[in-house]
Amino acid sequence: MQVLLVEDDTAIANSLGESLIAAGFEVDHVATGAEAIRAAFGDVVLLDLGLPDMDGYDVCRAIRAESDVPIIVITARGEELDRVLGLELGADDYVVKPFGFRELVARIRAVTRRARSVDDVGDAGEGDVLTVGPLTIDRRTHRVTLVADGVGSELALTPKEFELLAFLAEDAGAVRTRTDIVEHVWDANWFGPTKTVDAHVAGLRRKLGNPAWIAAVRGVGFRLDVPE
Numbered sequence: 111m112q113v114l115l116v117e118d119d120t121a122i123a124n125s126l127g128e129s130l131i132a133a134g135f136e137v138d139h140v141a142t143g144a145e146a147i148r149a150a151f152g153d154v155v156l157l158d159l160g161l162p163d164m165d166g167y168d169v170c171r172a173i174r175a176e177s178d179v180p181i182i183v184i185t186a187r188g189e190e191l192d193r194v195l196g197l198e199l200g201a202d203d204y205v206v207k208p209f210g211f212r213e214l215v216a217r218i219r220a221v222t223r224r225a226r227s228v229d230d231v232g233d234a235g236e237g238d239v240l241t242v243g244p245l246t247i248d249r250r251t252h253r254v255t256l257v258a259d260g261v262g263s264e265l266a267l268t269p270k271e272f273e274l275l276a277f278l279a280e281d282a283g284a285v286r287t288r289t290d291i292v293e294h295v296w297d298a299n300w301f302g303p304t305k306t307v308d309a310h311v312a313g314l315r316r317k318l319g320n321p322a323w324i325a326a327v328r329g330v331g332f333r334l335d336v337p338e
């Protein structure tokens with residue numbers, strides 16, 4: 111598995127790179143955002159947010175504009191808002207410095223496994239397409255289309271927003287608990303702030319153009335409904 115490590119701190123990059131190689135990964139290391147954007151992304155990108163030349167968030171956004179490669183953000187910034195922003199920009203997961211190497215490897219395995227399972231859906235049949243009223247979610251092409259006033263338009267969702275919407279749509283009208291959502295959309299081993307779920311729900315509501323699409327059931331979770 112090929113890892114693109116984007117880290118300007120030489121000491122961290124060297125020790126992390128050596129550990130990753132010892133764990134069986136192939137590592138390509140760059141120290142700036144500009145190099146990261148031009149590099150081959152490989153199977154997973156480990157992206158330090160504090161880079162000398164560019165804001166890590168911009169790097170994240172630029173990579174995501176080009177590729178669906180899983181991105182794990184490495185951050186020293188502990189603020190929850192920053193974490194949520196990192197995920198909203200299309201990162202798949204994050205670790206906060208200092209982090210344990212085993213934790214990092216578990217996260218790499220989790221995000222790359224999910225990326226593969228999305229790819230593998232490949233040539234399956236109509237089970238890939240979920241339709242909820244005017245909303246169509248195609249897991250095979252990873253596209254979401256919403257028909258409004260007789261005109262269909264494609265929604266630009268982040269990978270996590272897509273997974274969240276698809277998970278809710280699999281059983282539209284039923285309540286999905288926060289725990290179920292975190293386990294299915296993120297990972298059973300994901301210990302991030304539960305506010306992240308709310309942030310993604312808010313993003314989806316905005317992109318769907320009507321907050322009534324996703325009803326919050328107080329103390330339980332969320333439900334996808336066709337707005338009246």
Ligand code: CA
Pocket residue numbers: 117118119158159160161
């Ligand atoms: Ca740094």
